[in-house]
Amino acid sequence: MRLDVVTIFPEYLEPLGVSLVGKARAAGLLDVRVHDLRGWTRDRHHTVDDTPYGGGPGMVMKPEPWGEALDSVLGSGPSGAQEPPVLVVPTPSGRAFTQEVAHELAAKPWLIFTPARYEGIDRRVVDDYGERFDVRELSIGDYVLAGGEAPVLVMVEAIARLLPGVLGNAESHRDDSFAPGPMAGLLEGPVYTKPPEWRGRSVPEVLVSGHHGRIARWRRDEALRRTSGTRPDLIEGGDPAAFDKHDRAT
Numbered sequence: 001m002r003l004d005v006v007t008i009f010p011e012y013l014e015p016l017g018v019s020l021v022g023k024a025r026a027a028g029l030l031d032v033r034v035h036d037l038r039g040w041t042r043d044r045h046h047t048v049d050d051t052p053y054g055g056g057p058g059m060v061m062k063p064e065p066w067g068e069a070l071d072s073v074l075g076s077g078p079s080g081a082q083e084p085p086v087l088v089v090p091t092p093s094g095r096a097f098t099q100e101v102a103h104e105l106a107a108k109p110w111l112i113f114t115p116a117r118y119e120g121i122d123r124r125v126v127d128d129y130g131e132r133f134d135v136r137e138l139s140i141g142d143y144v145l146a147g148g149e150a151p152v153l154v155m156v157e158a159i160a161r162l163l164p165g166v167l168g169n170a171e172s173h174r175d176d177s178f179a180p181g182p183m184a185g186l187l188e189g190p191v192y193t194k195p196p197e198w199r200g201r202s203v204p205e206v207l208v209s210g211h212h213g214r215i216a217r218w219r220r221d222e223a224l225r226r227t228s229g230t231r232p233d234l235i236e237g238g239d240p241a242a243f244d245k246h247d248r249a250t
C-alpha cells in the first residue's frame, strides 16, 4: 500500500518510521511518502494561509498550494489501470473514522492524506477533487485538535495493522474491540499474562483450565459485561441475530 501525506509539518509524521508502521515500511509492505506543502508555494514567505472571506477569527489554508501539491502527488502514481487513490481529509466535521472505515481503507492500494492547520482548507479543494476522486472527510473524535497530523498518525496506525503481514500473528486483530467476526459489536474483555498471582490477585481460574469451550464462553461474557458497562449504545444498536441464546441473562 502507498501512503502520501501532504503537510506543513513533515517532522510531525516522524513516528511513521517507528514501531509497527516503521517495520511495515522496512518490510516493503508500506510505501510512505511525506511532502512539505510549502514546497508548492510560489512566494518568498512560502505562504499557505490567508484571512477568511466573510470575516471572523483565524486563517484558512489557501487552495493554490494544495491544488499544486495534490496534482503533483497524483501525477507521481503508477501509470496503468490501478485503482485511483482515495483522498483522506481529516476534519472534525467529517464522518467518524471507525474500525469499519479502517478496514475499508486498508483494502485500497493508495491513500493520500491532507492534514490541515488553522481553520482548515479552502472548501473548493475538497469540492474540486471530489468531482474526480473518492474523497473521504474523516474525524477521529468529537474534539478539535490544532492540526490534522495527529489524526493522520491515528488513522495510519489503525489501517496499517490490518494489512496482511503487518501483525506478527494474522489472528491478532480478530477479537479486537470493534472487529468484525465472532465478537462483532463487542469490546474486548480483560486480558492477563504471567505470573498467575500478582499482589494477591489471581488470574481467573477458567483461563488456566485448558478448557477451550469454557474459555471462549468466559471471554464472550466478559466482552458483553464490559460493553454493557462502558458502551451500552453498542449493545442497543447491535444486530440481535449476532447475540446467541447463551448471551441472554437468565
Ligand code: SAM
Binding pocket: 089, 090, 091, 092, 093, 114, 115, 116, 117, 118, 119, 120, 121, 138, 139, 140, 141, 142, 143, 144, 145, 146, 147, 148, 149, 151
Ligand atoms: N475550525 C475547524 C472546525 O471547527 O471544524 C477546526 C480546524 S482545526 C483547528 C485544524 C485542523 O486540524 C483541521 O482542519 C483538521 O485537519 C485537524 N483536526 C482537528 N480536529 C480533528 C479531528 N477531531 N479529527 C480529524 N481532524 C481534526
